[in-house]
Amino acid sequence: MRMKLNWVSTAVIFVSILWSVAGSAQESHVGKLVGNAKRGKALYVRYCIFCHGPYGDGRGESAPYLDPKPRDFTKAVFKCRSTPSGSLPLDSDLYDTISRGIHASGMPSWKPLLRQERVDLVAYIKTFSSAFQEEKPGTPLQIPPEPPSSPESIQRGGDLFQSMNCWSCHGKDGRGYGPSAPTLTDSKGYPITPFDFTSGTRFKCGDSDQEMFRDLVTGLDGTPMPSFETAMTPDQRWDVVHYIRSLSARKTAAKLKVEPIAK
Amino acid sequence: MKLKSAFIPIYALVTLSVSVAILPGWAGPADASASVKGTVKFEGVAPKPARIDMSQDPICAKAHPTAATTEDIVVAADGGLANVVIYVSDGLAASTFPPPQQPVVLEQKGCQYKPHVLAMQANQKLSVVNDDGTTHNIHPTPNNNREWNMSQPPGVPLEQTFARAEVAVPVKCNVHPWMKGYIAVFKHPYFAVTDKDGSFELKDLPPGTYTITAWQEKLGTQIQKVTVAAGEAKTLDFAFKQ
Numbered sequence: 001m002r003m004k005l006n007w008v009s010t011a012v013i014f015v016s017i018l019w020s021v022a023g024s025a026q027e028s029h030v031g032k033l034v035g036n037a038k039r040g041k042a043l044y045v046r047y048c049i050f051c052h053g054p055y056g057d058g059r060g061e062s063a064p065y066l067d068p069k070p071r072d073f074t075k076a077v078f079k080c081r082s083t084p085s086g087s088l089p090l091d092s093d094l095y096d097t098i099s100r101g102i103h104a105s106g107m108p109s110w111k112p113l114l115r116q117e118r119v120d121l122v123a124y125i126k127t128f129s130s131a132f133q134e135e136k137p138g139t140p141l142q143i144p145p146e147p148p149s150s151p152e153s154i155q156r157g158g159d160l161f162q163s164m165n166c167w168s169c170h171g172k173d174g175r176g177y178g179p180s181a182p183t184l185t186d187s188k189g190y191p192i193t194p195f196d197f198t199s200g201t202r203f204k205c206g207d208s209d210q211e212m213f214r215d216l217v218t219g220l221d222g223t224p225m226p227s228f229e230t231a232m233t234p235d236q237r238w239d240v241v242h243y244i245r246s247l248s249a250r251k252t253a254a255k256l257k258v259e260p261i262a263k
Numbered sequence: 264m265k266l267k268s269a270f271i272p273i274y275a276l277v278t279l280s281v282s283v284a285i286l287p288g289w290a291g292p293a294d295a296s297a298s299v300k301g302t303v304k305f306e307g308v309a310p311k312p313a314r315i316d317m318s319q320d321p322i323c324a325k326a327h328p329t330a331a332t333t334e335d336i337v338v339a340a341d342g343g344l345a346n347v348v349i350y351v352s353d354g355l356a357a358s359t360f361p362p363p364q365q366p367v368v369l370e371q372k373g374c375q376y377k378p379h380v381l382a383m384q385a386n387q388k389l390s391v392v393n394d395d396g397t398t399h400n401i402h403p404t405p406n407n408n409r410e411w412n413m414s415q416p417p418g419v420p421l422e423q424t425f426a427r428a429e430v431a432v433p434v435k436c437n438v439h440p441w442m443k444g445y446i447a448v449f450k451h452p453y454f455a456v457t458d459k460d461g462s463f464e465l466k467d468l469p470p471g472t473y474t475i476t477a478w479q480e481k482l483g484t485q486i487q488k489v490t491v492a493a494g495e496a497k498t499l500d501f502a503f504k505q
């Protein structure tokens with residue numbers, strides 16, 4: 001009897017090890033939370049399927065009415081990342097996007113969902129592309145401390161806005177009417193409008209100075225916005241952040257909100 | 264004693280045959296010296312290249328004393344078609360080819376890509392050079408590789424790779440919307456891009472029967488079969504029309 005019990009418990013342990021190995025590709029890790037794709041699927045079908053579609057390709061029933069179009073998860077190309085251009089996002093990047101939403105788009109903030117639920121959704125979203133099994137995310141960016149804004153910093157940022165050709169899309173006055181603006185498309189071929197810095201609209205991937213700095217480093221993949229990782233030094237990027245902030249109707253930046261779980 | 268002396272010739276024979284097999288140029292499957300060369304022609308009246316208006320960036324416009332023109336169909340006086348990618352699309356024995364150490368160079372000059380069509384091996388280094396006095400962004404939009412998009416001011420080096428085969432990855436600059444190019448990526452080294460006369464050569468092929476594909480960005484693809492014996496030089500021509 002005792003022997004038999006031991007045998008059964010060994011088998012149970014063995015099967016559960018197998019299960020966890022097979023399931024690891026469909027897991028997500030954000031802080032101490034571990035997401036489960038199966039639970040994520042149930043949430044996806046309830047909350048996300050209408051826009052992102054049953055196959056995760058962004059062709060949900062509501063997609064024709066949305067601009068910009070819902071993300072196509074099968075391509076594994078994401079705008080808001082802490083990783084270099086061309087590399088996969090971290091689980092925490094996807095979690096942050098689900099939590100924050102994408103401003104000025106159809107993607108709302110999903111903070112009403114439990115943190116565990118959002119982590120589960122990350123696990124399920126990753127199953128739509130084999131890239132998450134074949135590749136690893138790039139090294140995430142470390143954001144250095146921000147020097148205080150000053151008229152000199154804003155001046156230097158304005159000069160860089162010229163020399164880096166930011167104006168060719170965003171316009172000389174930052175209103176988004178640069179000479180190249182009418183030619184721009186996203187990676188699906190849909191027209192895309194450069195950001196109007198004077199509008200006071202919140203930035204797509206977060207509105208703090210730190211998140212603007214990050215966007216300048218990583219670029220917004222799948223859009224015409226390039227990475228300035230090798231093009232500018234960190235100090236130069238802070239100057240550009242201060243300059244862009246000076247164009248906005250809202251002069252004060254949002255504070256970077258960090259949920260204790262995410263980082 | 265008798266046993267020992269019998270061993271020596273056998274040992275010598277084995278050593279000899281092994282070293283012969285390793286010697287380069289040994290006739291057999293390792294003999295990769297066949298070649299396929301030819302020209303690609305454009306049939307009919309060549310379309311006139313369109314002028315490019317670069318006035319939005321004076322630095323680009325200044326680089327061209329006479330107006331720059333589009334490079335999507337470039338035909339020589341005798342009909343030779345440039346910028347066609349010629350490659351082995353089938354017939355290679357399954358083997359892996361390590362990428363060359365030497366990087367391929369894509370130049371941005373006069374706010375155009377030089378070369379307009381580039382071919383490289385997967386995981387080979389792609390070195391992007393900006394010779395212009397203005398900032399570009401280099402933005403490949405692949406189907407089978409990772410999409411990336413890097414800003415590049417004058418003189419800043421940039422190195423990237425593509426992990427998977429793809430014919431061909433479109434490349435654009437969002438800052439200068441007329442800038443368009445293509446990068447063809449292969450798992451093997453048997454590819455070429457036709458020069459301004461439309462000629463190409465695929466070198467160092469092992470003997471065998473191959474499917475050779477010609478790809479042109481506007482005119483599509485053409486396929487031909489060719490069989491080469493060891494060391495044989497075959498000629499293969501293609502003709503495209505609009």
